[in-house]
Each structure stands twice: as structure tokens, then as C-alpha cells.
Amino acid sequence: MTRPNDLLDPERHELREVSEAPGPHEPRERGIALVAHDRCKPEMLAWARIHRETLARHRLYATGTTGGILADELDLEIIRFRSGPLGGDQQIGSRIAEGDVDLLVFFWDPLSPQPHEPDVRALLRLAVLADIPVACNRATADFVITSPLLVAADDPDRPESPVFAPLAA
Ligand SMILES: O=C(CO)COP(=O)(O)O
Numbered sequence: 001m002t003r004p005n006d007l008l009d010p011e012r013h014e015l016r017e018v019s020e021a022p023g024p025h026e027p028r029e030r031g032i033a034l035v036a037h038d039r040c041k042p043e044m045l046a047w048a049r050i051h052r053e054t055l056a057r058h059r060l061y062a063t064g065t066t067g068g069i070l071a072d073e074l075d076l077e078i079i080r081f082r083s084g085p086l087g088g089d090q091q092i093g094s095r096i097a098e099g100d101v102d103l104l105v106f107f108w109d110p111l112s113p114q115p116h117e118p119d120v121r122a123l124l125r126l127a128v129l130a131d132i133p134v135a136c137n138r139a140t141a142d143f144v145i146t147s148p149l150l151v152a153a154d155d156p157d158r159p160e161s162p163v164f165a166p167l168a169a
Helices: 038-050 052-056 064-074 088-097 117-129 138-145
Strands: 031-036 059-062 078-080 103-107
Touching (some): 031 064, 038 103, 064 078
């Protein structure tokens, strides 16, 4: 599977040729994991409502309660795991480790302690380790979900963008 971060050659900061055959999923499809702590769930729902059309084009994962709300309210097809405190964060982490997740949108609550804090830290750690984009607030999530890098390099509709241009020497 091609991931957004696979598209940039760290040496040359330019698009790398994607030679591998498309994986088992549609070429344009990305794996997007959606997670929100309780106080942040209204914000996640509001954000997902705005970006529903984009989200619907991708393979969505979510922790139990977050996924239930998004599926019910927005009629999105979502692969749902257990609730976060019951192991859902770890399940999403395992999908990241498997290379199935290309973007993590995780609205974690900066004002409330969580009983499963170690799981939260582990999830964020795995996302950083796997070098996938992690959006922890709405402003960042807006940037990432509208990024041309979200569109696969083999997509003929991929927009031209200065992001893809080599950096000046
Ligand atoms: O606790 C969570 C993330 O740490 C989210 O879990 P739920 O989506 O099940 O509420």
C-alpha cells in the first residue's frame, strides 16, 4: 500500500516514483482512523460532517463510541473497534503497525485525565513511529483532510501543488 509519507523522498523532497501495484483497496483509498474523547466528540462530529464527502471516499476506522456516533449521524461506513478505554486505542494502534492507517485524527481531551492514558500515549507513539500524519485538533485536521497529499500519486486527478515541487537547492 502507498502511504502519503511514502510519496516524499526524504533525501530529495520530491515525488518518488510509485512502482508497486495497487493493493487490495481502491487506489485512491486511504485508511483514516477517527478517535475522540468524550468532551471532544461534538467537535469530531461537527468536523466530520463538514468533510463527510471526503471521508466517505476512504477506508474509515474508529474506536467504538466515536465510530458509533459518526456512523449513526453521518451514515458513514466505518470499521469499528472496541471503545477506547476497553482496548480500542490499542486495536487502532495495531492497524497502524500493520500499515493500514494513513492518517490518524485523534481529538484527545487536554483537560481531562483518562483511565487509559497509557493506551492513548501508545497510540500516539505508534502513529509518530509509523510517520503518519496525526491531527489532534480541528485546525490541523482541516489542513490534513484537504491536503493534496491525501490523494494517491497514481490518481490521475491528483491536483498539482507546490507541495510536490522539489525544494530549491
Ligand atoms: O477513549 C477513546 C480514545 O482514547 C475513544 O474511545 P471511544 O470512541 O470508544 O469513546
